[in-house]
Amino acid sequence: MEKYLYLSLIPESLIASQLPPEEFGNYYAVGTRKRSRGQAIFFEVEPGFPSEGISWDVMEQRTVPHPDGRLKRSVYLSVYRVLERVPLEALKKLYLVTDDGRVLGLDKAEYLQDATRSLHLYQEFCPMTPRVVSNLAPQEFCKQITNPANSISVPKIVFCELALEKLARDPEATEIGDLPYRNIGHLRDCLRELLTKTDKTTKQVDRALSGEVLYRTVKNGFFVGDGEDMLYYPLPPREQLEREYYEWWRSALTTFID
Amino acid sequence: MENIQPIFWLVPVTSVIALAFAWFFFRQMKASDEGTETMRKIAGHVRAGALAYLTQQYKIVGIVFVVITLVFAWLAYGLGVQNGWVPFAFLTGGFFSGLAGFFGMKTATYASNRAAQAASKSLNAGLRLAFRSGAVMGLVVVGLALADISVWFLILNSFVTDADPQHKMLVITTIMLTFGMGASLQALFARVGGGIFTKAADVGADLVGKVEAGIPEDDPRNPATIADNVGDNVGDVAGMGADLYESYAGSILATAALGAAAFLSNAELQLSAVIAPMLIGSVGTLLSIVGIFMVRTKEGANMKQLMGALNTGINGSSLLITIASFFILKMLGFENYLGLWASVVTGLATGILIGKATEYYTSHAYRPTQRIAEQAKTGPATVIIGGLGEGMISVLPPVFFVVVGTLLSYGFTTGWNFAADTLSMGLYGIGIAAVGMLSTLGITLATDAYGPIADNAGGNAEMSHLPPEVRKRTDALDALGNTTAATGKGFAIGSAALTALALLASYVEEIKIAYSHIEKTKLEGILHKVGFDTVEQAQKASLVEFMEAYEVHLMNPKVLVGLFIGVMMAFLFCGLTMNAVGRAASYMVDEVRRQFREIAGIMEGKAEPDYARCVQISTKAAQHEMLLPASLAVIVPVAIGLLLGVPGVLGLLGGALAGGFSLAVMMANAGGAWDNAKKYIEEGHLGGKGSSAHKAAVIGDTVGDPFKDTSGPSLNILIKLMTMVSIVVAGVTVTYSIF
Numbered sequence: 001m002e003k004y005l006y007l008s009l010i011p012e013s014l015i016a017s018q019l020p021p022e023e024f025g026n027y028y029a030v031g032t033r034k035r036s037r038g039q040a041i042f043f044e045v046e047p048g049f050p051s052e053g054i055s056w057d058v059m060e061q062r063t064v065p066h067p068d069g070r071l072k073r074s075v076y077l078s079v080y081r082v083l084e085r086v087p088l089e090a091l092k093k094l095y096l097v098t099d100d101g102r103v104l105g106l107d108k109a110e111y112l113q114d115a116t117r118s119l120h121l122y123q124e125f126c127p128m129t130p131r132v133v134s135n136l137a138p139q140e141f142c143k144q145i146t147n148p149a150n151s152i153s154v155p156k157i158v159f160c161e162l163a164l165e166k167l168a169r170d171p172e173a174t175e176i177g178d179l180p181y182r183n184i185g186h187l188r189d190c191l192r193e194l195l196t197k198t199d200k201t202t203k204q205v206d207r208a209l210s211g212e213v214l215y216r217t218v219k220n221g222f223f224v225g226d227g228e229d230m231l232y233y234p235l236p237p238r239e240q241l242e243r244e245y246y247e248w249w250r251s252a253l254t255t256f257i258d
Numbered sequence: 259m260e261n262i263q264p265i266f267w268l269v270p271v272t273s274v275i276a277l278a279f280a281w282f283f284f285r286q287m288k289a290s291d292e293g294t295e296t297m298r299k300i301a302g303h304v305r306a307g308a309l310a311y312l313t314q315q316y317k318i319v320g321i322v323f324v325v326i327t328l329v330f331a332w333l334a335y336g337l338g339v340q341n342g343w344v345p346f347a348f349l350t351g352g353f354f355s356g357l358a359g360f361f362g363m364k365t366a367t368y369a370s371n372r373a374a375q376a377a378s379k380s381l382n383a384g385l386r387l388a389f390r391s392g393a394v395m396g397l398v399v400v401g402l403a404l405a406d407i408s409v410w411f412l413i414l415n416s417f418v419t420d421a422d423p424q425h426k427m428l429v430i431t432t433i434m435l436t437f438g439m440g441a442s443l444q445a446l447f448a449r450v451g452g453g454i455f456t457k458a459a460d461v462g463a464d465l466v467g468k469v470e471a472g473i474p475e476d477d478p479r480n481p482a483t484i485a486d487n488v489g490d491n492v493g494d495v496a497g498m499g500a501d502l503y504e505s506y507a508g509s510i511l512a513t514a515a516l517g518a519a520a521f522l523s524n525a526e527l528q529l530s531a532v533i534a535p536m537l538i539g540s541v542g543t544l545l546s547i548v549g550i551f552m553v554r555t556k557e558g559a560n561m562k563q564l565m566g567a568l569n570t571g572i573n574g575s576s577l578l579i580t581i582a583s584f585f586i587l588k589m590l591g592f593e594n595y596l597g598l599w600a601s602v603v604t605g606l607a608t609g610i611l612i613g614k615a616t617e618y619y620t621s622h623a624y625r626p627t628q629r630i631a632e633q634a635k636t637g638p639a640t641v642i643i644g645g646l647g648e649g650m651i652s653v654l655p656p657v658f659f660v661v662v663g664t665l666l667s668y669g670f671t672t673g674w675n676f677a678a679d680t681l682s683m684g685l686y687g688i689g690i691a692a693v694g695m696l697s698t699l700g701i702t703l704a705t706d707a708y709g710p711i712a713d714n715a716g717g718n719a720e721m722s723h724l725p726p727e728v729r730k731r732t733d734a735l736d737a738l739g740n741t742t743a744a745t746g747k748g749f750a751i752g753s754a755a756l757t758a759l760a761l762l763a764s765y766v767e768e769i770k771i772a773y774s775h776i777e778k779t780k781l782e783g784i785l786h787k788v789g790f791d792t793v794e795q796a797q798k799a800s801l802v803e804f805m806e807a808y809e810v811h812l813m814n815p816k817v818l819v820g821l822f823i824g825v826m827m828a829f830l831f832c833g834l835t836m837n838a839v840g841r842a843a844s845y846m847v848d849e850v851r852r853q854f855r856e857i858a859g860i861m862e863g864k865a866e867p868d869y870a871r872c873v874q875i876s877t878k879a880a881q882h883e884m885l886l887p888a889s890l891a892v893i894v895p896v897a898i899g900l901l902l903g904v905p906g907v908l909g910l911l912g913g914a915l916a917g918g919f920s921l922a923v924m925m926a927n928a929g930g931a932w933d934n935a936k937k938y939i940e941e942g943h944l945g946g947k948g949s950s951a952h953k954a955a956v957i958g959d960t961v962g963d964p965f966k967d968t969s970g971p972s973l974n975i976l977i978k979l980m981t982m983v984s985i986v987v988a989g990v991t992v993t994y995s996i997f
Contacts, residue, residue, distance in 0.1 A: 100472035178942040180949030214948040254474040
């Protein structure tokens, strides 16, 4: 019987399961019966990497079917400081799950940095979940935030860039109809501060992720990195989502932020 | 038959032509491609659900009709206070109204998957199929109404005996009004029952599916999704069919009755006045068929061209009936044919203007709806406050247009003479305006019924996982339907107000005729009480003299009490139907939650929900909940008549008309504006989909659902049903009233 290993980002945890990614994502979002609902983002991980505190024996022993033959859905292997212990090479596909359990798998791809300079809005997912604006491009941002030489840093980070549309160049822009962020006034203040204070590279907009992420606001894709190394998981373009992943896309559009 | 002018035969011939074209379009639609197996299966589920609902509804309504018919039979043959034809006319009105709704629903449920399949070829193919399917209902409604009217006219003309031919015509037309009561009662049940069903399913599906489970609309995992689609057919199609059958027949019958009263001194002109509304309806129907064929577009047409094609059909047939009615009225020999023709034009213009006002207040292309959307930035409370405010303000233009239309049609017909002796003629002009407004119902209803078909086609495309370009086309067809429906609503609302106004005068005529049935000893007392010496004197009294005799003036407490109760009835009825939707939706919420809990694998798409159970729940709740509000509409006019007599009843009807009309416009427009405010945000304004503004707008839309689809549309029927009931039981009122 096949066993799978998943690194969940909301909340951070390492979970073994007998369910393949799509089924696991559905189960993780809505449970076995429709009593709960919640967005999920997780990586499929190649098990067996050397890591202190993660017992592969436990995974082998406990990830077995129930006595009645039902597959074991989840065996939690670790729930604290997990991301930093999983090497980037062990990460396989990234899965985005909508709150009603539709699952979209993203493959890794090479990240080609946009040459034009603009402001960025980043949503961090792990190990912490602030939303920040920055004048650094994703690769530079990843490097800076995971640089142990900095007074504030994390060993590894998962984040995505969110759409700013016209605000990316002009914090005063008025045509921002499709941006759903709460308190746009505060967002503008943060962007203005980045433009006026040349020594500042990042500015926190929200201390923590409250509620859920609207996948439609993801600008290009998801990033995971530590120092020089960064993996990029691009989200397919909107036309492709509408055509090939319509059920996931439609469900993603139904999500509400609180 | 010898007294009937040959031109009258155009009415039954037109009804046959209309029904033949309806059959032709139906066969054409049935012969088109049904789509994939999944599309057929989904359409089959919806069709079975709609049929199950209507079967159950007709059983209950059938029982109510049998009981009321027996009461009428007892009043007519037992107590002798009513004409003996009334029970039969009442039954046929109800039967044909139900039949019109049934055929419309049947066509719509066959058309949804075919329209989706046609849309997979082109936008134009989708529009043609959906529009022609809508035309089936339009033509069935007018065809059945004209058939019912002409057959009854011929029967009564042959069997009613009266030495005075003018009085005979008065009797015939007032008896025919009672089939209007049957149609109104059937329509009220269809609108209220269908409205409760559709909104219980819609709100239930949204609350658990969208809000709790995060499932998108029309997702097959939602157990209530089929019930939601069934609801579109039983509420928006069957309910609307029965409703407009009643409006159409009611306006013709009320005008015929007013014509018989207005031209009492001239037998030939009286007959012309009676058949004039029928002829305008007939020619309007023929021109509607011409208009339907004028709706043509080239392959690859865009939205603007499709809208243009629909407008060509509607405007073309309106223009043609404007020209044709001039010749009809001239040919019938009316001295004031120009004035009557101007009333027809006034009616058409009033309908168009109300439609434009409706569009202005409900479309998100205009500021009122955009203002509501902007209120969403500060949460659901301000959305609801904004919607109510805009809805209330939106009452101004329709009331203004109806008021001006009423005065103009009165003035044109009487030569701007507002003296007391012109009252009957002026009211006839108002009736003719209402008939003019509805004369092209064949095509305006086609554009109205096309909307739910396009909506269901979208649902079918969604559930069948058709490619995105097909869904975009069905969405475009749906959007087109929403715009054209605004005009249709304008005609329905405006005609309801004018017809109800005309029916008030018919009530007085019915009282005069009722005197003929009352026992002599009782009658003497009744006449003495109101100051008439003989029946002849009472029957020859003008409307103004009659009002004076019964002391129908604002200083009479009976009138004032009636007015208060009439306005209150509109609110009570709305409250009852709104609460009914809330209760029925809660049953649906419980069931959807239960299915998610107990049927493992729904969310994974491994197990199919029990769709039929949700249809059953909505059906049962709708049947249970519709009885009280519908019964009140019948019982209150009778009770007020018994307690407060004629002045009380006229006060009641006046209050219900003025209060109910304004409330109906407010509810329909507020509901429509909330819906479109949500769509405006979904198009990418104010944060777009998923934003907190969107969430607030979704709540506004949910509140507005029963406003625009249950309570609002039912109010028009309530107003007319109460008037029809009062007319039918006029004999009981004058005989047994306590005060």
